[in-house]
Amino acid sequence: MNSSPIHHPKENSKPLDLNSQMPIKLVTAEKYTIDQLTNAYNQTRVDYMVPMPMNVARLAEYIHLYEIDLSQSLVALVNGNIVGLGMLGLREKRSWITRLGVVANQRAQGIGQALMEGLIANSDALEKDTIMLEVIVGNIPALRLFDKLGFKEHSELLILRRAPELVAKPTSKIYPMDKGNIFYCLKNRKGFQAWTNQVESLYRAKGIHGFQIYTPSGGHGTIVYQRTMFNLSRIMFETEGDDEEGIMFELLQHLHHQHPDLDTYTENIPVEDHRVQAFYRIGYFDVFRRIEMHRQLVI
Amino acid sequence: MAKVMIIEDVEDSANLAKKILTKHGHEACIAANGEEALQFVCGEEINLILLDLGLPDVDGQTLLGMLRRNYGMDKVPIIVCTAWPPETAKKMAEAYGFDGYISKPYKVTEFMGVVNEFLSNSPPQRK
Numbered sequence A: 001m002n003s004s005p006i007h008h009p010k011e012n013s014k015p016l017d018l019n020s021q022m023p024i025k026l027v028t029a030e031k032y033t034i035d036q037l038t039n040a041y042n043q044t045r046v047d048y049m050v051p052m053p054m055n056v057a058r059l060a061e062y063i064h065l066y067e068i069d070l071s072q073s074l075v076a077l078v079n080g081n082i083v084g085l086g087m088l089g090l091r092e093k094r095s096w097i098t099r100l101g102v103v104a105n106q107r108a109q110g111i112g113q114a115l116m117e118g119l120i121a122n123s124d125a126l127e128k129d130t131i132m133l134e135v136i137v138g139n140i141p142a143l144r145l146f147d148k149l150g151f152k153e154h155s156e157l158l159i160l161r162r163a164p165e166l167v168a169k170p171t172s173k174i175y176p177m178d179k180g181n182i183f184y185c186l187k188n189r190k191g192f193q194a195w196t197n198q199v200e201s202l203y204r205a206k207g208i209h210g211f212q213i214y215t216p217s218g219g220h221g222t223i224v225y226q227r228t229m230f231n232l233s234r235i236m237f238e239t240e241g242d243d244e245e246g247i248m249f250e251l252l253q254h255l256h257h258q259h260p261d262l263d264t265y266t267e268n269i270p271v272e273d274h275r276v277q278a279f280y281r282i283g284y285f286d287v288f289r290r291i292e293m294h295r296q297l298v299i
Numbered sequence B: 001m002a003k004v005m006i007i008e009d010v011e012d013s014a015n016l017a018k019k020i021l022t023k024h025g026h027e028a029c030i031a032a033n034g035e036e037a038l039q040f041v042c043g044e045e046i047n048l049i050l051l052d053l054g055l056p057d058v059d060g061q062t063l064l065g066m067l068r069r070n071y072g073m074d075k076v077p078i079i080v081c082t083a084w085p086p087e088t089a090k091k092m093a094e095a096y097g098f099d100g101y102i103s104k105p106y107k108v109t110e111f112m113g114v115v116n117e118f119l120s121n122s123p124p125q126r127k
Helices: A034-045 A056-065 A111-125 A140-148 A179-187 A199-204 A244-258 A276-281 B011-023 B034-041 B060-070 B086-096 B108-119
Strands: A011-015 A023-028 A074-078 A081-091 A094-102 A130-136 A152-162 A174-176 A208-214 A220-227 A231-240 A263-270 A285-296 B003-007 B027-031 B048-052 B078-082 B100-103
Touching: A023 A111, A034 A056, A034 A081, A034 A094, A056 A199, A074 A111, A081 A111, A094 A111, A111 A130, A111 A140, A130 A140, A152 A276, A152 B086, A179 A199, A179 A208, A179 A220, A199 A231, A208 A244, A220 A244, A231 A244, A244 A276, A263 A276, A263 A285, A263 B060, A285 B086, B003 B011, B003 B034, B011 B027, B011 B108, B027 B034, B034 B060, B048 B060, B048 B108, B060 B078, B060 B086, B078 B086, B078 B108, B086 B100, B100 B108
Parallel strands: A094 A130, A231 A263, B003 B027, B003 B048, B048 B078, B078 B100
Antiparallel strands: A011 A023, A023 A074, A074 A081, A081 A094, A130 A285, A152 A263, A152 A285, A174 A208, A208 A220, A220 A231
16 A cells, blocks of 8 residues: 555545644545535635636536546635645556646645645545646646655647648648547557647537648658637647657648638647647647656555 | 736735736726636726636637637737746747746846836727
8 A cells, every 4th residue: 555644535635744733634625516616726826826716617617528527626715714625536557647726825835735644534445546646837836745745747738729821732632530539549548648638628619620631752640639619729639640740730720721810829838749849839838747756646 | 097907816916916907007907717707807997807827717819719719809918927938938929929938036127128018009998
């Protein structure tokens, strides 16, 4: 079993620090309404560089898309007031810690660590092999905490954005993909996928589209994306051939030629992926970066 | 006196911006999300919009497009208010066509410097 301190997964009291008499109580998030959780989450993020506030509908969608289990997610209380929360997503042998935050005036008192230890304990109790999480580059206190709790850096991820802009019509022909093809391709992608880009996330998302191209030199490219009324997002891709960056560029050219009025953002592309140059060439820019961290279950 | 709309979900931040503007003789109103902002701009005379990028219902970049294209705000200066590092804020402002940016946390001199730059030649616009 894991050698880290185990806290009762459902309810736990822990002293704040040596100078404080106020205990932290951890309770399961399912005791709260989505409205209350939304409010608590927003309170923890008001001073973040990337605040990412949510309304009730957005948080409910997030919980659905990313398979957040509220019975395994935790809310931290001090004197009966919510001071922090952390959510746990569950998939097969993996778990994902997300939406972790502590209200600004209660930080540096052990609340984040108590939440993390509670979430790790919940994950371990369910015998999940790997716990995943992401942290924004530059969030040193969080990085230190995750490192202390046994998380190791796995990869650095890019969050990119592109404003609507016309692009020239590409020469190659596109072949639209049906849902069966799209999910077949998503399932068979090579390499690492962040939680938000895993096939299970896409299964649950609305407005997923995709197409393929074949180049005269024998190259092949596939792109899958989400299209909503105002945005393109969740861009997933596979390329094969001598010039993979060129194929990527052509895929993006088709995408933006079809949707010139739509704003685009895409998350969690590994920084070392050489095809990211194609994104920059067609007008994407870095918004911020995350570090993906993993912690393996210790038996 | 000019009328400024502050689109900002963080109450403290919105109230601070309103306080600074009011102190400098302007009228300011607050919309806490995109939906409120779109309801508010209908039929209102507005000289300047201060727009936070991270809103709970729609992001600021998308809202900018809606205000400009669908709500007749194409001639009203729209300033992005953001805690992004200045380099990212500048890139964002240029790419999306914001008229300028103000960094958070607000510094009164810098805040009013940007606001004044746009208020001096902005006739009120009504949808």
